[in-house]
Amino acid sequence: MDFDLHEHPHRRYNPLTGEYILVSPHRMKRPWQGQVEKSEEEIRPQHDPDCYLCPGNSRVGGEQNPQYKNTFVFTNDFAALKEDVPSGSLEKGDLLRAKSEKGICKVICFSPRHDLTLPQMEVSEIVKVIELWQKEYQELGSHPEINYVQIFENKGQMMGCSNPHPHGQIWAQSTVPMEPVLECKHQGDYLQKYGRSLLEDYVKQELEEKERIVLENEHFVTLVPFWAVWPFETMIISKRHIANILQFTKEEKQAYAQMLKQLTILYDNLFETSFPYSAGIHQSPTDGLEYKEWHFHHHFYPPLLRSATVKKFMVGYEMLGDPQRDITAESSAERLRNLPRVHYKESKP
Template sequence: MKFNPDDHPHRRYNPLLQQWVLVSPHRTKRPWQGKQEEGELNQRPEYDPKCYLCPGNTRANGEVNPAYGATYAFDNDFAALLTEGPEPSIISAGNGLMTAQTVTGECRVICFSPRHDLTLPEMASDDILSVVNLWCEHYQELVQRHAWVQIFENKGAVMGCSNPHPHGQIWASSYLPSEPAQVDSSQRLYWHENGRPLLLDYANAELADGSRTVEENEHWLVVVPYWALWPYETLLLPKRHVRHLGELSRDERRSLANILKLFLTRYDNLFETSFPYSMGWHQAPGNVEGLDDNRDHWQLHAHFYPPLLRSASVKKFMVGYEMLGEGQRDISAEQAAERLRQLSANLHYRQKNK
């Protein structure tokens, strides 16, 4: 029997996390009688007087937002990390089986737009560029005094977003978190063995292949990664060696804004809903105890993890085998990329429906 990746179960290896993913493309033929999530409300007002993030409104802690007219950032009122704490230390008990570490950090909120109803794909490219510039500025500032700067967005109630006003977050920590630590180790090992960044070689391989490419411009590439776990997961990569956001040129920042608008529009058009996801940037860390100062093995990249599988109301659940065995997906990365490529990147479904 000849192997067909679109029909036969197989495993794919993720070199960043050094983990395997089970791909079961034949399972898409099964009927679905499980959980149906409510779709996102597609109509919101431009301004909501009850929203904690809209311009001029009072937040939950009593602070009043300025009447901002563009991208706006502030310190998180309910931060997961605090700037002050006990002296750095390791607390261990139970023969080392119960260990804790004291940590500090800073958490910020980024309102992408003053408008309550505009997500990134519906914003103008110039306004998305303001978000990109803010990401770059805050990374460059925070990495000077923190080991890790995590820029991310949880979009949609199904991803746990507690406020519908389009926004993202930045958490800067005194330590290197578990997943970035593994990503650092994998890239470092590849660099020592090959003398090139792992993800730059991967980007070039994807450019040569093309079957998983969703969007491409002069400076950036968006693919459904070969080892994707989430149904319509994507990986955003620069085409040259860039270690972090601070190294992007003015042209690369503008190209980034442009490609974000295009492929996020494809996301929304897939099921004609405000497509939920969690996304985040991975980039070179700051000073980390136990690591040398070399960051040349790092390649800037962003992950997008959307949960929707079959429609705006059916999501992928990570349960059972995924929790106890290893990750599993029901459509191949090539099938997902092809479906996204077939969608318009220039006309958002809400404009079309109008």
């Protein structure tokens, strides 16, 4: 019997982190007795007087939002990181260690409209979001005590989002977090070994095989990574080897906005629901070093598995051993790729 990637259990390697995932494609043939129904679509107003992110409303901390017309950013009223943390540490031998961490946390409202999400926004409006990401990455990264700026979005109650108003967050801190540290190391090792960008070579190989490509335009590719953990996980990767969001040309910024809109439309169309996910940008740290190895990319980690209400859980073996998935990266890419490009709400009479 010959080994078949689409039939037999196997482990896949993640070259960005050095980690592995167990893939069990044969389990897709087992009977399913879980939920499959669609969730009821929530109808939200354009402006919610009780929303602390809507224009003109008061936030929990007492500050009043301006009557903003496009994007709006403010320092998080309940930030996980703070600037005024005294320097200090605790060390009790090699086993008990702690060190103070300084940082700045911000909230970015994508739109003044309470009822919109990225797939329903105009490309020109998403460009304004990208421009604000650029501004905040540059300004926060220029602080002498800020060495990494993490831009991300949690969408949907399923991902712990406490407010449905379209928004994301930025956590900027003095230490580079572990996930970017791993990606930095493996990209650096690859550059030293081959003299080329890891993700540039990876994109070229994926474009040749085409099996895991979901979307493509002149400047960006969206694909399901060969090593994807979540059922419909994707990455947006720049075709050009650039380290961070500040290096975009005007054309790349427009193409990136188009890609964000197109991908999130596909997600919503998959189960005809406002698709939940955690997503974030990985780019070079801001500690003043060059980071020739870094290649800009945007991760999307959505939890939904079989319907608008059934999600994948990380339990049992996955918490104690390796992550595991049943649906292969190739089959999830095919499903996303074949979905309509028009948002399901716009296509209904």
